[in-house]
Amino acid sequence: MIRYVLSSLVLVWALGFLWFTVSLPQPAGKVRTDAVIVLTGAAGRIPQGLAVLDAGLADRMLVSGVAPEVRPAEFAAEFGVSEERMDCCVSLGFAAVDTKGNASEIAAWVEQNEIASLRLVTTDWHMRRAASELDRTLPDGVPVLRDAVPSQPSLASLFLEYHKLLASWAGGLVGI
Template sequence: MIARFAAFVVILYAFGFLWFAAALPQPAGDAKTDAIVVPTGGPGRIDRGLELLARRQARELLVTGVDREVKPAEFAAQYKVSARTMACCVTLGFAAVDTRSNAAETAAWVRHHKVQSIRLVTTDWHMRRAAGELDTTLPDDVKVVRDAVRSRPRLGILFLEYNKLIASVIVRMLPD
């Protein structure tokens, strides 16, 4: 009985991983939102967020999880963002250190800015976990558009992220 249950769990895990790796989230269309939220950590994320801001797909951009050592002027220089755009439209969030705290930082920013819709821009392999964390922290009436940045992840990255996703789902299911 225990061996059959263990085999079932292993098969379920394996099929779950295959689905996770083969069906990575895709970029979103041209839906406009109030704001764009970009957690730091993967190549192309910030560039995609700034591109969407320049195309006026949203009026504001939050980059969450920025290293405390980064100065806004350094960020602006690295990503070629004008001082005007930095002043009006870009917020650098320094409070987050991981995906869960990215969600908490985002939720506080959304409440403060009275945002009703966001476009979450993160790497395709990171999207499910980042969106799941946001789902638990944002008010129910805030719409989230998932906009995945395509990548070519190594198997090790996919394996690690799949396990992190499982762990985050389990933690979210536990009573407070």
Template sequence: MTIRLSALLLLLYALGFVLFGVSLDKPAGAERTDAIVVLTGGKGRLERGMAVLKQGRAKRLLVAGADPSVTRADLARRLGPGTLSTLRCCVDLGSESVDTRSNAEEARRWMRRRGYTSLRLVTSDWHMRRAAYEFHQDLPDARIVIDAVETHPSLFTLFAEYNKYLLRRAALWLDI
């Protein structure tokens, strides 16, 4: 009985991993939101958020989890000419958060200060499921548009992220 139960749990775990890997989120369409929240730590995230902001799909952008030493001028050098004015007018650098969970908390405080009720969440496709879960937990009344940056994650990256996602869900379920 124990062996069968263990085998069933292992099979469910493996099938869940396969489903996780083949159902990564995609970029969002042209839907407007009050805000854009970009989670730091991955290639193409900031560029995607800035492109959406420049297209007028949101009023303001928060870069959640930015290193406190990073300035708008640093980002302008990275993003190229013509971005400094947009960075100055419409981008906030949040340096309060250090992980996905605190990114959601930082975004919640920022959105409440500004009176926003909807956001476009920008992060890597492999990171989106856990990030969206955290944001839905912290901002249950907000309308969240998922806008994943497409990547080609390694098997190791997917495996690590799948386990983080499962552990976070279990921690919330067990109220830890």
């Protein structure tokens, strides 16, 4: 009996990992939302968020998880954002140090700015966990459009992220 249960668990784990690796989330396309949320980290995230703003697909952008030493002028210079665009439309969030912290920072910003819909930008391999954490934290009724940045993750990165996703789901089930 124990072998059957263990074999079943290993099979479910392996099939889940296969699903996780072959069906990574994709870019969202041209759907309009009130705001675009960008999680710091891998390359391509901030440029994709800025492209959403430039295309008129969102009016505001929050970059969550910015290092405390980064100044808005430095951010603007690095990414070619005008002072006017920074003043009207780009907010930098300095409170988050991990994905769960991103979700808390985003939820507070969404509530403070009365955002009714948002587009989440993060890397394809990180999207499921980030969206899961955000779904648990956002006020009810705020839809989240998942806009993944395509990447070429290593097998080790996928393995680690899959286990972080499982831990996040388990934590959500027990209320952690």
